[in-house]
Amino acid sequence: MHAETGNAITIRFALPAPELRAYVTTYYCTDVLCSPSEPYLEDHLHPEWPNLRFLPKGSSQSGIGSSPLSESPEFAVTGPTSHATRFRVSSGRNWGIGLLPLGWSALIDAQAGDYADRFVDGSQDPAFAAFLPLAQALGETDGDFEQELAVIERHMAGLAGLASTNERAITAINAALIDPELASVKDLAERVGMNIRSLERLSRRAFGFTPKLLLRRQRFLRSLAQFMLDPSMKWLSALDYQYHDQAHFVRDFKRFMGMSPSAYAKLEKPLLVAAARARMDIAGEAVQGLHNPESDV
Numbered sequence: 001m002h003a004e005t006g007n008a009i010t011i012r013f014a015l016p017a018p019e020l021r022a023y024v025t026t027y028y029c030t031d032v033l034c035s036p037s038e039p040y041l042e043d044h045l046h047p048e049w050p051n052l053r054f055l056p057k058g059s060s061q062s063g064i065g066s067s068p069l070s071e072s073p074e075f076a077v078t079g080p081t082s083h084a085t086r087f088r089v090s091s092g093r094n095w096g097i098g099l100l101p102l103g104w105s106a107l108i109d110a111q112a113g114d115y116a117d118r119f120v121d122g123s124q125d126p127a128f129a130a131f132l133p134l135a136q137a138l139g140e141t142d143g144d145f146e147q148e149l150a151v152i153e154r155h156m157a158g159l160a161g162l163a164s165t166n167e168r169a170i171t172a173i174n175a176a177l178i179d180p181e182l183a184s185v186k187d188l189a190e191r192v193g194m195n196i197r198s199l200e201r202l203s204r205r206a207f208g209f210t211p212k213l214l215l216r217r218q219r220f221l222r223s224l225a226q227f228m229l230d231p232s233m234k235w236l237s238a239l240d241y242q243y244h245d246q247a248h249f250v251r252d253f254k255r256f257m258g259m260s261p262s263a264y265a266k267l268e269k270p271l272l273v274a275a276a277r278a279r280m281d282i283a284g285e286a287v288q289g290l291h292n293p294e295s296d297v
Helices: 101-107 125-138 147-158 169-176 185-192 194-205 211-228 246-257 262-268 271-284
Strands: 002-005 009-014 024-032 041-045 051-054 058-062 075-078 085-089 092-099 119-121
Touching: 009 051, 009 271, 024 147, 024 194, 024 271, 041 271, 051 125, 058 075, 092 101, 092 147, 101 194, 125 147, 125 211, 169 194, 169 211, 185 194, 185 211, 194 211, 211 246, 211 271, 246 262
Parallel strands: none
Antiparallel strands: 002 009, 009 024, 024 092, 041 085, 051 075, 051 092, 058 085, 075 119
């Protein structure tokens, strides 16, 4: 595990047990202490795979894309996203579990596409009933990081071994998506040995979006990750080689983040830059969407 600390922020990541690494990216804990003059910190989260978050009541507000900010439930489930999530957090500690597409398929009894670009109250949705005991157990801990991590690890170990239909295909698609050489849906279908129609159906069910949008999102995330690790970098130096020119990148940036690259560069990023560095150190990638499902890191 690793921590990145700012003036009022500590973010710690931990890898799941080896048998869960095809399903879960990381467990992560965020401690925030806001000053009296600044009762909350605000940031913009890039598109991601699904996440389960366990938050103190009233400590967070969020909105995906153009949606207005609304209070986050204590057990918040966010499906896969293709738009930025604007969020505010006040003082307190929250935990998160990042799910890979195979993790969603194996652990959640619902199509990822039905939860794409939205968050729900996990305590009110039967699809997430398996995690209610974990939400309750975390609410009863005394705030010790190691104790809370152990609670999560025990609960997740009890879910290990759950099978998903199309497990090999989902893992193959996920692994192909993080290959920077892959440029088209046709190439993706050939790589995983599926016809395009079957690929599109499975993509919506397990990944939340069409293969075309997923490839576009991955290209964008590769560029964004470079910038997050070094915010002093010029955008031109961060561009993925699949971008034809800077205008091409700007169009994608506005699609996924809802603003221009220059506007984003000017924003303070009190949580995301620290999180990118901490995630890179422990998981080998700065953003969740680039996590390798076949990695032993």
